[in-house]
Amino acid sequence: MSTMTATTQRQPDQASGTTPLSSRVGPIEGTKQSLTLAWRSVIQIRHSPTDLADFSVQPIMFVLLFTFMFGGAIMGDWQTYLTFMLPGMIVMNMLFVTMYVGQGLNSDLTKGVFDRFRSLPIARWAPLAGRILAEQVKQIWSIILVLGVGMILGFRLQNGALGLLAAVGLLLFFALAFSWVGVLVGILAKDPERVQIYGMTVLFPVTFMSNVFVPLESLPSWLEPVVDANPVSTMADAVRGLMMDGAESGPILQTLLWGVVFAAVFAPLAVRAFRRRI
Amino acid sequence: MSATTADLAIHAEGLVKRFGETTALDGVDLEVPRGTVLGVLGPNGAGKTTAVRILSTLLGADAGHATVGGYDVQSQAHQVRQLIGLTGQYAAVDEALTGAENLLLIGRLLGLERSAAKRRAQDLLSDFDLVDAGHRAAGTYSGGMRRRLDLAASLVGRPRILYLDEPTTGLDPRARNDLWDIIRGLVADDVTVLLTTQYLEEADELAGQIVVIDHGRVIARGTPDELKAMTGTRTLAVRPENHTHVPTVRVVVAELASVEPDVNGQLVTAPITDSAILPLVVRRLDDAGVTVTELNLRTSSLDEVFLSLTGKPAEPDRGHDTNQAERIPA
Ligand SMILES: Nc1ncnc2c1ncn2[C@@H]1O[C@H](COP(=O)(O)OP(=O)(O)OP(=O)(O)O)[C@@H](O)[C@H]1O
Ligand SMILES: [Mg+2]
Numbered sequence: 185m186s187t188m189t190a191t192t193q194r195q196p197d198q199a200s201g202t203t204p205l206s207s208r209v210g211p212i213e214g215t216k217q218s219l220t221l222a223w224r225s226v227i228q229i230r231h232s233p234t235d236l237a238d239f240s241v242q243p244i245m246f247v248l249l250f251t252f253m254f255g256g257a258i259m260g261d262w263q264t265y266l267t268f269m270l271p272g273m274i275v276m277n278m279l280f281v282t283m284y285v286g287q288g289l290n291s292d293l294t295k296g297v298f299d300r301f302r303s304l305p306i307a308r309w310a311p312l313a314g315r316i317l318a319e320q321v322k323q324i325w326s327i328i329l330v331l332g333v334g335m336i337l338g339f340r341l342q343n344g345a346l347g348l349l350a351a352v353g354l355l356l357f358f359a360l361a362f363s364w365v366g367v368l369v370g371i372l373a374k375d376p377e378r379v380q381i382y383g384m385t386v387l388f389p390v391t392f393m394s395n396v397f398v399p400l401e402s403l404p405s406w407l408e409p410v411v412d413a414n415p416v417s418t419m420a421d422a423v424r425g426l427m428m429d430g431a432e433s434g435p436i437l438q439t440l441l442w443g444v445v446f447a448a449v450f451a452p453l454a455v456r457a458f459r460r461r462i
Numbered sequence: 463m464s465a466t467t468a469d470l471a472i473h474a475e476g477l478v479k480r481f482g483e484t485t486a487l488d489g490v491d492l493e494v495p496r497g498t499v500l501g502v503l504g505p506n507g508a509g510k511t512t513a514v515r516i517l518s519t520l521l522g523a524d525a526g527h528a529t530v531g532g533y534d535v536q537s538q539a540h541q542v543r544q545l546i547g548l549t550g551q552y553a554a555v556d557e558a559l560t561g562a563e564n565l566l567l568i569g570r571l572l573g574l575e576r577s578a579a580k581r582r583a584q585d586l587l588s589d590f591d592l593v594d595a596g597h598r599a600a601g602t603y604s605g606g607m608r609r610r611l612d613l614a615a616s617l618v619g620r621p622r623i624l625y626l627d628e629p630t631t632g633l634d635p636r637a638r639n640d641l642w643d644i645i646r647g648l649v650a651d652d653v654t655v656l657l658t659t660q661y662l663e664e665a666d667e668l669a670g671q672i673v674v675i676d677h678g679r680v681i682a683r684g685t686p687d688e689l690k691a692m693t694g695t696r697t698l699a700v701r702p703e704n705h706t707h708v709p710t711v712r713v714v715v716a717e718l719a720s721v722e723p724d725v726n727g728q729l730v731t732a733p734i735t736d737s738a739i740l741p742l743v744v745r746r747l748d749d750a751g752v753t754v755t756e757l758n759l760r761t762s763s764l765d766e767v768f769l770s771l772t773g774k775p776a777e778p779d780r781g782h783d784t785n786q787a788e789r790i791p792a
Binding site: 206207208213216217221228229231297300301303304 | 548601
């Protein structure tokens with residue numbers, strides 16, 4: 185602590201005030217700052233074993249559980265079920281991962297890290313953009329994971345690399361749009377735990393009331409239209425189509441549309457809540 | 463811009479901030495000349511953090527006006543942010559990153575190249591005695607280490623103006639002294655510091671000027687010496703061995719201290735300005751045949767400073783009640 189002088193010398197330009205300070209952040213710097221903040225969100229995982237478990241162990245466990253526990257009962261044999269269920273599982277996982285953006289944001293807000301960012305001369309939108317960007321990395325990771333486990337168990341892509349790329353693109357597009365819901369929840373929630381509770385209480389029933397785990401035909405007739413209308417079902421259909429043969433434009437277009445709708449509704453709400461909270 | 467304003471690193475006039483029913487700031491004026499330390503002293507809920515947040519561009523004021531380094535905090539926030547460093551009341555470090563990564567992150571955000579940011583991080587870690595802990599996640603740090611890391615993070619950009627919101631709350635005496643040394647080093651480098659604290663001693667140690675606020679208003683300002691002279695900085699405490707002597711002690715103390723003492727069980731206390739009365743007290747009690755188990759003079763706590771600042775002329779009978787919330791006349 186005796187060497188303070190070495191690191192705190194004045195910077196002549198700032199101290200003298202002769203060089204006028206810049207009055208705004210350019211888009212290139214803002215993008216750089218967002219990337220730096222995304223990098224930070226990604227390396228956070230390294231030091232946080234629980235996060236790593238959430239991202240990695242849970243999806244693997246789900247694939248195994250559903251395949252072997254329910255596969256036989258639902259479709260006669262687990263191999264057939266795996267082929268049916270895995271694309272939907274990827275969709276479900278994607279939705280769960282969007283909640284991490286809210287959790288991380290909430291933790292920054294409640295722990296004062298956000299205030300530190302806001303006191304720095306960086307773009308106003310960079311912290312949010314960084315979070316959302318980092319989430320895409322987590323999305324890709326969890327897609328690889330679920331798909332990887334599925335392929336070890338015998339799942340086969342029937343539509344080639346192009347189909348897979350299109351499916352991943354669609355998933356990421358929707359994830360990007362849907363992460364505004366996570367952002368909103370993250371801003372409104374009192375603490376990070378509550379963000380997760382929301383994930384459990386809303387996302388779980390919504391994803392289970394879809395055709396991810398059971399075929400539509402097996403449902404009682406009154407439930408069928410509800411499940412069919414669920415955007416999760418639409419997305420599961422689209423991803424199934426793109427990964428297996430039989431990509432139909434209907435579910436794909438509808439998924440894109442749903443993404444636009446979610447973003448159009450929740451982005452303004454989230455930004456407004458954000459302005460209010462900070 | 464007038465000449466005097468140009469010499470002020472921080473200049474606030476009539477700051478008002480309301481949160482619903484609560485008026486957190488009720489017309490606060492502050493002037494901090496370049497290269498000096500202003501101590502903002504006040505109890506819980508006085509409005510210290512609110513003032514810091516407005517001056518560091520985190521919060522907009524409802525009324526009033528403030529410039530930092532000559533730039534308006536509201537309309538030129540981005541320029542202000544290039545000048546300031548903020549160490550908030552609660553350490554704002556990313557617990558999932560290591561100490562080094564926390565500092566690297568700030569350096570990169572401030573536009574330093576990777577290697578320069580790394581070097582800066584290492585320099586700060588060694589300045590703040592955190593080299594060994596630099597590779598550990600900040601979540602594993604002790605309270606004092608976290609505070610130091612937080613302060614280091616606010617210095618990455620070599621700010622010319624530094625806000626420290628209760629920087630030593632929760633630190634042990636040694637850590638507190640270390641932090642004081644660091645702050646003194648910064649001031650020697652011509653950094654302007656606005657420091658909030660609940661401890662008179664801390665303001666006394668560091669600040670050239672002190673502003674005392676309560677309920678969002680400035681209730682006193684001056685140098686530490688001026689403030690002490692104004693408030694009477696010591697408290698006389700006498701505890702007779704026999705409880706039947708309490709009235710006698712009370713009379714003696716009242717006479718010598720010229721204020722009505724506070725009686726709490728067997729303990730009689732009174733604020734005094736002149737420590738020379740101590741031998742007189744001893745003599746008078748001796749003459750009266752009173753033996754005491756405790757007799758001392760201690761430096762006034764902030765509480766007592768407040769009493770003498772706010773409780774004196776308006777409500778003399780309220781004197782020494784310890785309920786802070788009711789004390790201040792509107
Ligand atoms: N975001 C907020 N919403 C509502 N009320 C607030 C908010 N921030 C501060 N207040 C209120 O404003 C008043 C001043 O608070 P402030 O945090 O500035 O006090 P302080 O002097 O920093 O206190 P402490 O010593 O406890 O940190 C308090 O009554 C507080 O409850
Ligand atoms: Mg405070």
